[in-house]
Amino acid sequence: MTSTNGTGTHGAVIADTAADQADGAIVELRNAGKSYGNIRALHGVDLAVYPGKVTCVLGDNGAGKSTLIKIVSGLHQHTEGEFLVDGQPVRFSTPREALDKGIATVYQDLATVPLMPVWRNFFLGSEMTRGSGPLRRLDIEKMKKTADEELRNMGIVLDDLEQPIGTLSGGQRQCVAIARAVYFGARVLILDEPTAALGVKQSGVVLKYIAAARDRGLGVIFITHNPHHAYMVGDHFSVLRLGTLELSADRSEVSLEELTNHMAGGAELAALKHELSQVRGVDVEELPEEADLTAPVAGGGEGKS
Known part of the structure; x- marks a missing residue:
């Protein structure tokens, strides 16, 4: 009532x-x-x-x-x-x-780098690494695999995670940003x-x-x-x-x-x-x-x- x-x-x-x-x-x-x-x-x-x-x-x-x-x-x-x-x-x-x-916020500008690949934007600022000391480096394969799995869990299927995120439609970029927030514990x-x-x-x-x-x-x-x-x-x-x-x-x-x-x-x-x-x-x-x-x-x- x-x-x-x-x-x-x-x-x-x-x-x-x-x-x-x-x-x-x-x-x-x-x-x-x-x-x-x-x-x-x-x-x-x-x-x-x-x-x-x-x-x-x-x-x-x-x-x-x-x-x-x-x-x-x-x-x-x-x-x-x-x-x-x-x-x-x-x-x-x-x-x-x-x-x-x-508490995660997805703003209109999405805070993405248009010329970077989708998987790179997915982990932007929170990159996975392997090794230690001077041998420490980005774990590219693990980031690609994880990004693909998390996007698929949200029902987002992209043919090529290497494509620049700027080539995606506005709706697709929004969805990547949502999946990213979910993955990082929002x-x-x-x-x-x-x-x-x-x-x-x-x-x-x-x-x-x-x-x-x-x-x-x-x-x-x-x-x-x-x-x-x-x-x-x-x-x-x-x-x-x-x-x-x-x-x-x-x-x-x-x-x-x-x-x-x-x-x-x-x-x-x-x-x-x-x-x-x-x-x-x-x-x-x-x-x-x-x-x-x-x-x-x-x-x-x-x-x-």
């Missing part, structure tokens, strides 16, 4: 039923916020990430998604509220500390707009591997501005608007239409229609009262329906 309250400044927050299961959360933010001097970028945000669940964080530009990523990934420290990992309060100083706790995987620059088919490929990561028991934070992509694989949805939490709801509590309406800012569009009605020569009769919930968003793919 859902309930509403006035927590958000731009809309109702549906009660987070997952809050009742807080003991099982890998990562949890409680009333968290971040200020940069007099600028309050994030305020009063609650978020819980569970193993085997995809938590989707949606919001327009400037909503606070990037700030939230930086707090969880260890780039910035929160200035309000609590940040807990496995139920224990933490305050990361570096992304390495977050990684040591099993328990929580943060994906920063992984489908933003992809077409329909490649978006589908990425969504399929997000679902695969979830099915392997990882907790996934899927950052996106596309409610259709989020709804395909998401188990819980958090919508940010101007740094505050506007919506927090499990999949069973919200429909795609409602999610799209919150994401698009239905109240703001209704107010805009009223303002446009005062402008001479503008016909607003055909405009919807709220967000156009039936208009398709570019993108699609496979995942949990």
